[in-house]
Amino acid sequence: MRLLLVEDTADVAEAIALSFARAGDTLDCAFDLKQARSSLSLQQYDVLILDINLPDGSGKDLLRELRRERNTTPVLMLTARLGIEERVASLDGGADDYLTKPFDLRELQARVRALHRRSPTVRDTVVEFGSLVIDVAGKTLVCNGQELTLTRREFSLLEALLDRRGRVASKEHILNRMFSFDEADVGTNAIELYVSRLRRKLSGSGVSIRTLRGLGYQLVDEA
Known part of the structure; x- marks a missing residue:
């Protein structure tokens, strides 16, 4: 898989990138919305892992942009917020799944693989x-x-x-x-x-x- 991670906390991003690299996947990191938009303009991704709280705005804004552009890339939202309203808002906004911090890297990998399998562009595994x-x-x-x-x-x-x-x-x-x-x-x-x-x-x-x-x-x- 080719993945894009949008996460501004350096140690969290590093741990996620290392875990997917060990699994044989290719992962690009963006630390803010500007970098994320630049990466998305250059490369097509299998799954987008998107933090909500970013230095230059909300990941939900980027999610809305993608869905307005009819970009169907599966999106998993990362959130430190525990409220049901935040989770419902993310799903209603076009997210395919969400994960609350802190999380186990194995669960993140499993959820990303599940999103990739469900993508209409993916053939049999x-x-x-x-x-x-x-x-x-x-x-x-x-x-x-x-x-x-x-x-x-x-x-x-x-x-x-x-x-x-x-x-x-x-x-x-x-x-x-x-x-x-x-x-x-x-x-x-x-x-x-x-x-x-x-x-x-x-x-x-x-x-x-x-x-x-x-x-x-x-x-x-x-x-």
Whole structure:
């Protein structure tokens, strides 16, 4: 998943970002509404995690803007307020879920995954491609009944290729899926490195990664 977190408390943002990175997801952080709007203008996200109290306004204002623009990205609101009125107002304003601070990072991850699964743009979480069975939610890959171990970056690359299966995945698309804005200095050489590693792990599976020079990469079932 590619996620946007809008949270102005640095240690909270860092903990959330680290937890999702360990799960293999790509997360961009914005610390105020201005940064959030800039990120949303440049990138499409699978889920938005949005704090209500921000230095330059309320997260509810951004939520209303998104819904007025018919942006259907799932939004989970974070709030330190316990009142039922605040929660009802967030849901009525277009939020898909909310979580009250303090919260367990495991619950946050579970709620975000649930929102992603319910999104109308998301396909089945278990994908079969040739001899491969990929559990996108569980981050597992099985080939001919045997589980293959992938690093989180390798799995992100596989997801990026699956997004475009039957088509070509451009290097730009792969970069967007694998790396956050904070890692913007990562070059295409890094992609080539991970493609090489994933190719080796898929060797003998009947599924290969084809290079189309100047265009990108394509996942191919050779059976």
